[in-house]
Amino acid sequence: xxxxxxxxxxxxxxxxxxxxxxxxxxxxxxxxxxxxxxxxxxxxxxxxxxxxxxxxxxxxxxxxxxxxxxxxxxxxxxxxxxxxxxxxxxxxxxxxxxxxxxxxxxxxxxxxxxxxxxxxxxxxxxxxxxxxxxxxxxxxxxxxxxxxxxxxxxxxxxxxxxxxxxxxxxxxxxxxxxxxxxxxxxxxxxxxxxxxxxxxxxxxxxxxxxxxxxxxxxxxxxxxxxxxxxxxxxxxxxxxxxxxxxxxxxxxxxx
Numbered sequence: 001x002x003x004x005x006x007x008x009x010x011x012x013x014x015x016x017x018x019x020x021x022x023x024x025x026x027x028x029x030x031x032x033x034x035x036x037x038x039x040x041x042x043x044x045x046x047x048x049x050x051x052x053x054x055x056x057x058x059x060x061x062x063x064x065x066x067x068x069x070x071x072x073x074x075x076x077x078x079x080x081x082x083x084x085x086x087x088x089x090x091x092x093x094x095x096x097x098x099x100x101x102x103x104x105x106x107x108x109x110x111x112x113x114x115x116x117x118x119x120x121x122x123x124x125x126x127x128x129x130x131x132x133x134x135x136x137x138x139x140x141x142x143x144x145x146x147x148x149x150x151x152x153x154x155x156x157x158x159x160x161x162x163x164x165x166x167x168x169x170x171x172x173x174x175x176x177x178x179x180x181x182x183x184x185x186x187x188x189x190x191x192x193x194x195x196x197x198x199x200x201x202x203x204x205x206x207x208x209x210x211x212x213x214x215x216x217x218x219x220x221x222x223x224x225x226x227x228x229x230x231x232x233x234x235x236x237x238x239x240x241x242x243x244x245x246x247x248x249x250x251x252x253x254x255x
Contacts, residue, residue, distance in 0.1 A: 001057055002058075003016055003057045003060045004242075004246035005063075005085075007070070008109065009132045011028070011029060012030045013027050014027075016052065017247050022240055025243065032069055036075050039076060044080070054080050057081050057083075059250060060086065061085060061088070062074075062085050062086070063088040063108035063109050063242065064087070064108060065108060086254055088111065092249065094112070094114075094249050095252060096143050096145045097143060098145045099145060099146050100145070106145070111145065112246055113127045114137050114245075115249055116242070116244045116248055118143050120244065121218055124139060124140050124141050124211060124214075125138075125215055126204060126207055127139075127218050127220065128217060128234065129219075129220050131153055131221040133151065134196070134199070136148045136150075136204070138215070149203050151203075154196055155222075157192070158173065168184065169185070171189060172189075173193065174226075175189065175193045175194070175230060196223075197231050200227060200234075204217055217236075218235065218237075219234045219236070220242065224238075
């Protein structure tokens with residue numbers, strides 16, 4: 001089985017693949033202060049709850065945007081799983097050609113998402129990832145990764161609003177029934193949800209105008225479902241896009 005791990009700034013996502021089937025997924029907070037043994041105990045317990053042993057994991061792939069944790073996970077796999085994971089980094093085949101000014105600046109998770117979207121949905125494609133940051137990644141028809149856009153994530157912006165405005169409460173982030181809020185809570189919900197819908201629609205339109213062709217738009221990340229429900233410009237939501245991309249890249253390089 002293949003264990004795919006996406007180590008993000010806020011959340012770490014894991015998926016276990018039995019051939020092409022994604023058998024289970026898990027999410028937990030990313031914490032650089034955890035010791036390797038703590039991560040090991042957490043990982044082994046998650047596998048145990050699925051009836052799996054370390055020996056059942058024969059392959060592993062990692063993408064990481066928190067460099068201190070990469071060494072931690074490599075140590076875990078070598079000590080407890082007796083294998084070297086594939087780490088998505090410079091020199092790894094991905095199926096997309098990076099056309100950025102400095103390819104090393106591109107986060108591994110964004111390249112993994114681009115590789116998955118290029119194979120699953122065909123290009124040209126725009127990937128909107130609604131995580132700690134809201135990112136847009138653009139893959140041209142021939143598989144060239146052209147670049148993208150980075151904006152604050154919904155949670156990131158919302159937390160800044162709560163911290164810096166003493167009179168504004170924490171509210172449940174759900175779409176209100178109408179844009180014009182008639183109380184503080186609905187006004188905040190409207191500004192955050194519909195504000196981000198408008199941001200995303202505006203960026204998508206500008207990207208498509210620059211590309212001079214219509215692209216498929218795929219959303220992933222924790223807020224993807226909520227935002228996609230509010231706009232017709234997003235054609236598909238795939239919460240497992242990064243994990244699938246890790247599987248695709250693993251078999252490009254290790255088979």
